[in-house]
Amino acid sequence: MRLLVLFPLVLPFALAQDAVPVQDSAPGADEQDRMLQKIEAYGAHYVSSLPDFLCVQVTRHFQAALNSNRFHKGDTITEKLSFHDGEEKRTVDLVNGKPADGGRRPWHERFTSEGEFGILIDRVLGPQSYANFTWSHWETVRGKRLAVFDYSVDRDRSTLHLQLSDLARAVLAYHGSVFADPATGVVWRITEAVTKDIPPELQTREVSTVIDYDETTIGDRQYLLPVTATVSAITWEGRTRNEMDFRNYRKFGADSVIHFEGSDQGK
Numbered sequence: 089m090r091l092l093v094l095f096p097l098v099l100p101f102a103l104a105q106d107a108v109p110v111q112d113s114a115p116g117a118d119e120q121d122r123m124l125q126k127i128e129a130y131g132a133h134y135v136s137s138l139p140d141f142l143c144v145q146v147t148r149h150f151q152a153a154l155n156s157n158r159f160h161k162g163d164t165i166t167e168k169l170s171f172h173d174g175e176e177k178r179t180v181d182l183v184n185g186k187p188a189d190g191g192r193r194p195w196h197e198r199f200t201s202e203g204e205f206g207i208l209i210d211r212v213l214g215p216q217s218y219a220n221f222t223w224s225h226w227e228t229v230r231g232k233r234l235a236v237f238d239y240s241v242d243r244d245r246s247t248l249h250l251q252l253s254d255l256a257r258a259v260l261a262y263h264g265s266v267f268a269d270p271a272t273g274v275v276w277r278i279t280e281a282v283t284k285d286i287p288p289e290l291q292t293r294e295v296s297t298v299i300d301y302d303e304t305t306i307g308d309r310q311y312l313l314p315v316t317a318t319v320s321a322i323t324w325e326g327r328t329r330n331e332m333d334f335r336n337y338r339k340f341g342a343d344s345v346i347h348f349e350g351s352d353q354g355k
Contacts, residue, residue, distance in 0.1 A: 131213020
C-alpha cells in the first residue's frame, strides 16, 4: 500500500528533544495580535522569497506493527531535489547507498510525502489561509525563545489532500502549531496533523508532520530552509515514519551538479 501525503502533513506530536517548554506568562491579547501579524506577514512572502536551488534529501524509512512502538528500519533513499519556480522535483539517485535501479523492488512499499519546501507555511500562513490561531505557550528550540500558536483549518476551507495510491483521495481538516520568533515572525518550526474524520477508504487513522528550519547559505545570501522533517502515519496495517535530512544546498542552474558522498544507511 502506498500512502501519499500531497501536502506535508506524524503521529500526535512528541516533544522534540531540542524543544524545552518555557515557564512564562502568556502575552496579552494586543501582543498576541502583533506577533500573529508578523508571523502571517513572514508566511505570506516565504515561498516567493526563496531562490531556485538544488539540495540532497536523505530519507530513512521506518515501520512498526500497529500496536508497537518498536520501529524497524527500511530503505534509506538519497534524492536530488530541485526547487524551481516554486515547485519541487525529486530524482532518486541512491537506495541504501547503491545506485538506484528502476526495476528493483524496494524493501517495502514506501510511505511518501511532498511539499516540505514552503507549501505548509503557505497553506497555514499565506494570504489564502483560513487557519484559526490561538495562543499556546512559549518554548525554547535550539536556544531560541519562540512563541507557539496552535492553528486549525476546517475541512470546508482545507486544501490538504490525502491519497492512497490511486484508489482514494480526500480533502481533510488539519491542525498543528507554529513556532516563531516573537519579534520578527520568522518561523523556525511548524507542525501539522490529521487525526479525525478520515474516510475509511483511505485506511488511515492519523498522519502528521514536523518540519525544522535553519539558516542556510545559497550563493552569497542566507535563507531559512528545512534541515529536518519527520512525516509519520498510522494506517490500518501499522505505523510508518519517514525521517528526512536536507543538505548540500546550492544555487539552481542548468549545469548544476550534486555529488553524493554517502547514504547514511547505517543511521
